[in-house]
Amino acid sequence: MNDEAVLQLRNVTKKIGGRTIVDNLTFDVPRGEVFGFLGPNGAGKTTTIRMIVGLISMTKGEVFVKGISVRNHFELAMTHIGAIVENPEMYKFLTGYQNLKLFARRHAGVTKQRIDEVVKLVGLQTRIHEKVKRYSLGMRQRLGVAQALLHKPSVLIFDEPTNGLDPAGIRELRDYLRGLAQREGIAIIVSSHLLSEMELMCDRVAIIQAGKLVDVRSMSELKGAAGKQTVRIEVDDPERAMEYLAAALGLPDGSMTVRDGALEVAAERGLIPELNRRLVMADIDVYGIRAASASLEDQFLELTRGEQVV
Incomplete structure (x- = not known):
């Protein structure tokens, strides 16, 4: 992943009628990253996305896309953003290809070759000349992605992209977006209420509550992919197992406990096979x-004190 930040939010704030909807949000998204946006109901996720793409104004703060100010150079900044806010809107009586040709007219320099490239990228080659009314929801989502990619953006933004998709469609879209970020080096921002999907899709997640940024965490941190982690070992005699490991490996006090009939051990990842061998x-x-x-989900509920996510 390249650490070059292509999207930067600096103290972004939105107030409506004296009420603060979004409160001083600041974070960066580098190219090649899938960045998740999570928050309880009314946290300000969609409001933030709408400010990024210029659908509503900011009360205070600034958004930069590839270093270009959205506030001061809106049209230029938007040339680097592709977005699907809620469901992609298409002319259903036209074919997928005709829809892309119509959208291409809004951007200078989008050639027939580029249309063919994005059709191949999203895997719609065999169905692109069929009318959109015959497309499944998953195919319409892919056509929406193709539409958002036509002008070669540096940032893609999706608000609830898996809404209405069946499990196969969700997995297909998830795998496609991850591959797209890696192959094309595009920064992808995804807002979703499906926490399990965010775990599988995202490199990092930002959690907001009441319009404020609670935390930004990498998925490797959340999954305990490196360093110490706690493992649960189911054995026939957990008390004996704990005593034995303390003596055999010299594990420090407090690193082991018996909980709900199993032994829990906080240890370096590389020590886990040795624990098994010794037992x-x-x-x-x-x-x-x-x-x-x-x-x-557990960490989200802890950070937001159990408030529901949307």
Whole structure:
């Protein structure tokens, strides 16, 4: 992933009727990253997205796209953004290709070759000349992505892109967006209420509550992919297992506990295979080992004190 920030928010604020909807949001999104945007109902996610793409004005603050101010150079900044806010709107009586040709007229320099390129990118080659009314919802989503890609943007923004999709369609869109970010080096911002999908799709997530940024975390941190993590080991005698490992490996006090009939150990990732080997050698039956780290949903509920996500 390239660390060049292509989207920057600086103290972005929106007030309506004396009420603060978005409060001093500041974060960066680099190229090649899928960035998740999470928040409880009314947190200000969609309002923030609408300010980024210029659908509503900012009360205070600034958004930069490739260093270009949205406030001062709106039209130039928008040439670097492609967005689908809610569902992509298409002319259903026209073919997918005709829809793309119409949209291409809004941007200078979009050639027939470029239209063909994005059709191939989204995998619609065999269906692009059919009328949109015959498309499944997943195909319409892909056509919307093609439309957003036509002018070669540096930033793609999707507000609830998986709405209405079945599980196969969600997986297809998720895999496509991740591949697109990696292949094309595009920064992708995704707002979604499906926390499990955000875990699989995103490199980092930003959590906002009551319009304020609560935290920005990488998925590797959330999943405990590096460094210490807590593992839950199901054994026939957890108390004996804890005593044995403390003596055999010299694990520090407080690094192990017995919880709900299983042994939980906080240890470096590389030590986990050794834990298993030692227990087996000590004739302690091991029934299962799994990460006990909190899921994205658990951590989200902790950070937002249980408020519902949308």
